[in-house]
Amino acid sequence: MTLADIADVPQAAWVVIAALLGLIFGSFVTALSYRLPRGEDFVNARSKCPACGTSLAARDLIPVVSWIFNRARCRVCASVVSVRYPLTEILMAVLFTSAVWHDTRLAELGLLLLSAVIMVTLAIIDLETRRLPMSLLAILALACALLRWFGSGDLAHGLIIGALIAGLGLVTATATRIWLGAPIIGAGDAYALGIAGLALPWAVFDVFLAMAGGLGLALGVGLRVVRGERMFPFAPVMFAALWFSLVFQEQLIGLVAEL
Ligand SMILES: [Zn+2]
Incomplete structure (x- = not known):
């Protein structure tokens, strides 16, 4: 429909x-x-x-x-x-x-609009409190799982990759907290990365990572130079890249195939 x-x-x-x-x-x-x-x-x-x-x-x-x-x-x-x-x-x-x-298509559109509401809410909360509420992350994960299912159909693949990425992120967060005294990514960021792995087919996930990394690096360096801030909230950058990758998924897959 x-x-x-x-x-x-x-x-x-x-x-x-x-x-x-x-x-x-x-x-x-x-x-x-x-x-x-x-x-x-x-x-x-x-x-x-x-x-x-x-x-x-x-x-x-x-x-x-x-x-x-x-x-x-x-x-x-x-x-x-x-x-x-x-x-x-x-x-x-x-x-x-x-x-x-x-x-x-109504089902996909509804899920995309729900994802937009949750991602922007999460981004604002992260900017204000440096935290990502689990309740909202769970709703976003569910919406992204359904989008993956309606989209490319390989939900099982998405669930495995998403869990692996979130797990890797959590290990990185814990290990760097122990060794460096401060985690280089937060637990919430690890879950958000996992959600991106769940939502996006592998071909688009690459592009998402490059976008989130590039944008994050530019913003991180910019904030440090301009305002002397050492930490910056990564989640808003990640959600911007995730939204772009979700909406322009087919165009991005075409673009990557041409490279
Ligand atoms: Zn007033």
Whole structure:
């Protein structure tokens, strides 16, 4: 079943719907990434201003638009609302749009959109707390396993490779913590790498590794030179490379075959 079976509208219409849906899920991602590490209820709780605690009204919750009209401030206490919120909403709109562009089969599309929500939430939580919640990693692993199954079909292969990579990552984390005093990758990063191994066929996994490694190296060196930081969160870089590899999988396989 594809999007065309739901309604016979041009692809462009689906892209617009995906962008709007992405904006809405962008505010959901913001709420989830704020409430989950703090142990707050993220299903029933009303959104509040983190500075003054005032419950936000519907007109404060329109993605991007509210932020612009309120001039990046809370209407009650005038504290600054970070540009991160509208940027998250725009990022989700871009990811949702690229997913619809890539795949119109409903099962795969749904799993891709779920993966986008989880990956961006994980990336934000990692940037803030340097941790990756296991609950979200488990949901992402399940979505990626199903994507592998619907995609290339060789789920058993994916499960074995994914487990091996995660295991290797965990051993590296433990060994470097003992020998060097600090792990070169975190346990959460090891699981995330394993999830990439589960999601991507081997031919694409190479490209993913090169992308994540290259991007990570550039960012790591950049942050060290510019801000003197020695550690940087690897997970957001890895999820960016994973998303790109998932969505452009067929193009990447074609590209690698030509080399
Ligand atoms: Zn306020």
